[in-house]
Amino acid sequence: xxxxxxxxxxxxxxxxxxxxxxxxxxxxxxxxxxxxxxxxxxxxxxxxxxxxxxxxxxxxxxxxxxxxxxxxxxxxxxxxxxxxxxxxxxxxxxxxxxxxxxxxxxxxxxxxxxxxxxxxxxxxxxxxxxxxxxxxxxxxxxxxxxxxxxxxxxxxxxxxxxxxxxxxxxxxxxxxxxxxxxxxxxxxxxxxxxxxxxxxxxxxxxxxxxxxxxxxxxxxxxxxxxxxxxxxxxxxxxxxxxxxxxxxxxxxxxxxxxxxxxxxxxxxxxxxxxxxxxxxxxxxxxxxxxxxxxxxxxxxxxxxxxxxxxxxxxxxxxxxxxxxxxxxxxxxxxxxxxxxxxxxxxxxxxxxxxxxxxxxxxxxxxxxxxxxxxxxxxxxxxxxxxxxxxxxxxxxxxxxxxxxxxxxxxxxxxxxxxxxxxxxxxxxxxxxxxxxxxxxxxxxxxxxxxxxxxxxxxxxxxxxxxxxxxxxxxxxxxxxxxxxxxxxxxxxxxxxxxxxxxxxxxxxxxxxxxxxxxxxxxxxxxxxxxxxxxxxxxxxxxxxxxxxxxxxxxxxxxxxxxxxxxxxxxxxxxxxxxxxxxxxxxxxxxxxxxxxxxxxxxxxxxxxxxxxxxxxxxxxxxxxxxxxxxxxxxxxxxxxxxxxxxxxxxxxxxxxxxxxxxxxxxxxxxxxxxxxxxxxxxxxxxxxxxxxxxxxxxxxxxxxxxxxxxxxxxxxxxxxxxxxxxxxxxxxxxxxxxxxxxxxxxxxxxxxxxxxxxxxxxxxxxxxxxxxxxxxxxxxxxxxxxxxxxxxxxxx
Amino acid sequence: xxxxxxxxxxxxxxxxxxxxxxxxxxxxxxxxxxxxxxxxxxxxxxxxxxxxxxxxxxxxxxxxxxxxxxxxxxxxxxxxxxxxxxxxxxxxxxxxxxxxxxxxxxxxxxxxxxxxxxxxxxxxxxxxxxxxxxxxxxxxxxxxxxxxxxxxxxxxxxxxxxxxxx
Ligand code: SF4
Ligand code: FES
Ligand code: FES
Numbered sequence: 001x002x003x004x005x006x007x008x009x010x011x012x013x014x015x016x017x018x019x020x021x022x023x024x025x026x027x028x029x030x031x032x033x034x035x036x037x038x039x040x041x042x043x044x045x046x047x048x049x050x051x052x053x054x055x056x057x058x059x060x061x062x063x064x065x066x067x068x069x070x071x072x073x074x075x076x077x078x079x080x081x082x083x084x085x086x087x088x089x090x091x092x093x094x095x096x097x098x099x100x101x102x103x104x105x106x107x108x109x110x111x112x113x114x115x116x117x118x119x120x121x122x123x124x125x126x127x128x129x130x131x132x133x134x135x136x137x138x139x140x141x142x143x144x145x146x147x148x149x150x151x152x153x154x155x156x157x158x159x160x161x162x163x164x165x166x167x168x169x170x171x172x173x174x175x176x177x178x179x180x181x182x183x184x185x186x187x188x189x190x191x192x193x194x195x196x197x198x199x200x201x202x203x204x205x206x207x208x209x210x211x212x213x214x215x216x217x218x219x220x221x222x223x224x225x226x227x228x229x230x231x232x233x234x235x236x237x238x239x240x241x242x243x244x245x246x247x248x249x250x251x252x253x254x255x256x257x258x259x260x261x262x263x264x265x266x267x268x269x270x271x272x273x274x275x276x277x278x279x280x281x282x283x284x285x286x287x288x289x290x291x292x293x294x295x296x297x298x299x300x301x302x303x304x305x306x307x308x309x310x311x312x313x314x315x316x317x318x319x320x321x322x323x324x325x326x327x328x329x330x331x332x333x334x335x336x337x338x339x340x341x342x343x344x345x346x347x348x349x350x351x352x353x354x355x356x357x358x359x360x361x362x363x364x365x366x367x368x369x370x371x372x373x374x375x376x377x378x379x380x381x382x383x384x385x386x387x388x389x390x391x392x393x394x395x396x397x398x399x400x401x402x403x404x405x406x407x408x409x410x411x412x413x414x415x416x417x418x419x420x421x422x423x424x425x426x427x428x429x430x431x432x433x434x435x436x437x438x439x440x441x442x443x444x445x446x447x448x449x450x451x452x453x454x455x456x457x458x459x460x461x462x463x464x465x466x467x468x469x470x471x472x473x474x475x476x477x478x479x480x481x482x483x484x485x486x487x488x489x490x491x492x493x494x495x496x497x498x499x500x501x502x503x504x505x506x507x508x509x510x511x512x513x514x515x516x517x518x519x520x521x522x523x524x525x526x527x528x529x530x531x532x533x534x535x536x537x538x539x540x541x542x543x544x545x546x547x548x549x550x551x552x553x554x555x556x557x558x559x560x561x562x563x564x565x566x567x568x569x570x571x572x573x574x575x576x577x578x579x580x581x582x583x584x585x586x587x588x589x590x591x592x593x594x595x596x597x598x599x600x601x602x603x604x605x606x607x608x609x610x611x612x613x614x615x616x617x618x619x620x621x622x623x624x625x626x627x628x629x630x631x632x633x634x635x636x637x638x639x640x641x642x643x644x645x646x647x648x649x650x651x652x653x654x655x656x657x658x659x660x661x662x663x664x665x666x667x668x669x670x671x672x673x674x675x676x677x678x679x680x681x682x683x684x685x686x687x688x689x690x691x692x693x694x695x696x697x698x699x700x701x702x703x704x705x706x707x708x709x710x711x712x713x714x715x716x717x718x719x720x721x722x723x724x725x726x727x728x729x730x731x732x733x734x735x736x737x738x739x740x741x742x743x744x745x746x747x748x749x750x751x752x753x754x755x756x757x758x759x760x761x762x763x764x765x766x767x768x769x770x771x772x773x774x775x776x777x778x779x780x781x782x783x784x785x786x787x788x789x790x791x792x793x794x795x796x
Numbered sequence: 797x798x799x800x801x802x803x804x805x806x807x808x809x810x811x812x813x814x815x816x817x818x819x820x821x822x823x824x825x826x827x828x829x830x831x832x833x834x835x836x837x838x839x840x841x842x843x844x845x846x847x848x849x850x851x852x853x854x855x856x857x858x859x860x861x862x863x864x865x866x867x868x869x870x871x872x873x874x875x876x877x878x879x880x881x882x883x884x885x886x887x888x889x890x891x892x893x894x895x896x897x898x899x900x901x902x903x904x905x906x907x908x909x910x911x912x913x914x915x916x917x918x919x920x921x922x923x924x925x926x927x928x929x930x931x932x933x934x935x936x937x938x939x940x941x942x943x944x945x946x947x948x949x950x951x952x953x954x955x956x957x958x959x960x961x962x
Binding site: 160167168169170171172173174183184 | 846859860861862865868869
């Protein structure tokens with residue numbers, strides 16, 4: 001970009017503008033309104049609606065402002081007689097085929113066509129012929145269609161082509177008979193498909209779950225933050241009285257631009273689930289009883305104190321969802337530590353904690369911004385299903401590719417990324433660390449650097465594959481490189497090795513490490529100290545507590561769960577179920593009724609979810625984002641931080657828990673000086689969890705599917721009805737299936753009947769591996785997240 | 797859209813498509829989509845089934861939608877099964893001035909069908925098309941891939957006789 005600007009004039013106003021920009025951009029910048037339909041700043045210029053016609057001095061015909069580049073000295077008139085006539089005529093043409101029945105249209109009141117027709121339309125129509133009508137298509141449970149209202153601006157089509165990478169909609173037919181449709185009546189299948197609702201200027205594409213439930217002017221708008229992935233997309237909650245009616249994106253160039261993933265947009269539907277618990281519950285002689293809050297909290301205190309009277313405080317552990325706010329996290333760890341226990345964790349999906357002391361203050365993009373992700377030249381996606389884990393980060397990666405980046409993937413499954421990879425390696429998860437090591441070796445060879453002793457001692461000579469050679473060369477040749485470590489990389493049983501190797505690679509070449517963590521607030525969890533070995537702000541602890549794995553494996557006497565459904569949210573779910581059935585006390589802070597909790601908990605405290613509480617998330621770029629509650633939860637449901645504060649008071653910890661707002665809690669945390677844990681990376685490497693399958697066994701791959709990530713999403717029915725929703729099945733490729741004489745649809749048993757699932761033949765799985773999704777009751781009993789399992793045909 | 801059919805591009809079809817591909821830069825495979833669709837249509841009894849379009853999309857490495865857009869744009873592609881012969885009658889300006897209304901009427905009466913229909917014996921499909929670029933010989937029609945100009949009812953009768961005997 002050059003800094004030299006040129007001068008133009010719009011409606012007599014002198015403006016300095018960027019050369020190469022379009023008249024409409026200059027006008028937008030200066031706040032001069034120009035009507036438009038097809039133009040959208042995030043999409044390519046189509047210039048097909050002609051609504052933006054303006055007069056330009058010395059040009060005979062009116063010109064489309066969206067497709068006319070600025071030139072020095074240009075004089076533009078948006079309101080001249082000529083411009084007005086052109087704009088009015090275009091509006092008249094647009095309305096020829098458009099239904100004039102706004103009162104029965106769902107877009108009424110927030111329709112760009114309706115709004116502009118007020119300014120440019122006429123009050124009578126000269127068109128008395130029949131109007132065109134277009135058949136509707138069923139595009140799935142998220143987007144409702146009324147295609148007769150389409151004005152063929154093609155924004156929705158360009159979105160698929162340019163942003164989501166899935167060409168779901170197309171311009172079909174031509175001329176008078178042109179229509180916008182899907183390929184042979186398919187449902188939408190992109191993770192970000194519902195953005196076409198906002199893009200569509202008219203009522204052709206609207207939100208199906210929201211359809212006909214409210215008018216725009218009845219809604220109150222509350223800024224908030226999305227509660228599912230580590231980007232922390234900005235959004236608006238639209239409520240009517242105390243009900244969340246819908247969620248729409250709130251523009252933030254640094255994070256979500258103008259987009260929102262479908263998960264962030266529709267998870268609010270879970271708020272209204274009939275599975276919500278609205279009263280505190282205490283189990284009295286095996287029966288659940290609804291009680292008042294003070295009785296419930298007193299019971300919690302009595303139960304925990306009872307355990308602490310008899311046993312060491314280390315018999316108490318707390319687990320908290322990484323989707324909780326930092327205020328909730330900070331209070332919970334504060335209470336637990338007051339009670340003398342350091343057994344607190346949020347790393348629900350992870351299994352290798354051996355390098356926890358060497359990890360930095362919190363996992364982030366290590367200095368890179370999300371915007372910079374678009375400017376990368378080479379990106380390696382390692383152990384991540386990026387478009388499912390962080391759908392809008394995938395949009396950035398796509399843009400990088402459009403600007404010439406090469407993207408490689410090293411994964412345990414052959415994911416469909418909706419962008420073209422320059423190379424991929426799909427292999428048994430067991431081999432991932434050695435493959436990364438071979439990349440390091442190759443990079444060191446090319447750059448003639450020597451590798452440290454600890455590396456050469458552990459990894460000797462796995463021959464680099466062709467792809468690794470190409471990737472290594474590329475990484476050496478380009479300057480802006482990044483390595484995206486996704487969930488599989490972080491949940492891997494050798495995650496510490498993967499982390500150490502990644503650090504090592506980043507010392508050999510310029511390379512940004514991006515830890516794309518699970519949940520909305522994993523970074524916040526590290527900051528708030530919900531870890532057994534670190535307190536708030538990363539302060540170390542002399543005698544660390546138990547990691548989540550050890551706390552479950554050791555079967556402690558008392559557990560506190562915050563926002564967790566044990567069968568669905570934990571990697572070690574079968575260990576958890578065993579531990580909880582033996583525990584003397586299980587206290588659950590939860591928003592939804594869950595089978596395991598109803599069976600095994602002793603006290604249930606109903607807490608608010610997204611939109612019902614204030615709080616703060618720290619996103620993957622390290623940004624603190626505070627939001628306020630939008631609605632008051634129903635019944636006796638209370639925000640988590642308030643319940644925790646009250647609980648602290650019931651424990652008698654009045655002194656340190658005098659918070660009257662969630663902001664006070666955040667400020668307290670923010671005022672702590674963050675420790676800067678030594679970034680001296682471990683100097684040893686061991687594949688301590690060596691889990692290559694023995695003969696006759698296969699490796700399990702675990703992942704949380706897009707719409708199974710957390711309880712709110714799992715209760716959002718519309719999301720559960722999309723084609724992207726997975727069901728609990730055993731995925732394996734044909735070759736592996738043949739080996740075990742399994743065929744599609746048959747039932748297979750895993751580990752001598754730990755679980756039984758239908759077989760699904762899936763070519764994206766490498767040989768001798770099975771993918772068994774987590775997040776389902778049906779898969780909860782399996783004792784190994786990764787590692788070897790036994791596969792057999794289920795006996796009838 | 798209609799019925800599920802099997803479709804595989806034959807080797808001959810592939811090599812025909814390849815000869816078109818050779819005319820364009822290698823990264824511009826979509827340039828060959830129009831001839832490729834014609835080739836696929838010829839191999840599929842004159843119409844493009846979903847499978848035929850998908851085969852073209854796969855072969856050219858294009859999103860299915862990109863192929864579908866082209867196939868719906870041009871009236872030369874049939875998205876439903878057609879009769880053994882396709883009769884395309886021009887009703888655009890020049891032909892209209894030279895009496896295409898009568899010509900069309902005569903076709904309809906003789907065949908006992910309207911536009912976009914197929915005779916019950918499956919022999920012929922009647923289509924109305926825009927200018928065939930044969931205005932000098934208006935009124936014109938195209939039967940399969942052959943043009944017939946200066947049509948008269950008698951000429952049509954003769955043409956139709958020829959059709960039913962093949
Ligand atoms: S459906 Fe909406 S966004 Fe798509 S082309 Fe029509 S008016 Fe534009
Ligand atoms: S906005 Fe310029 S032509 Fe549509
Ligand atoms: S109008 Fe019929 S051929 Fe041109």
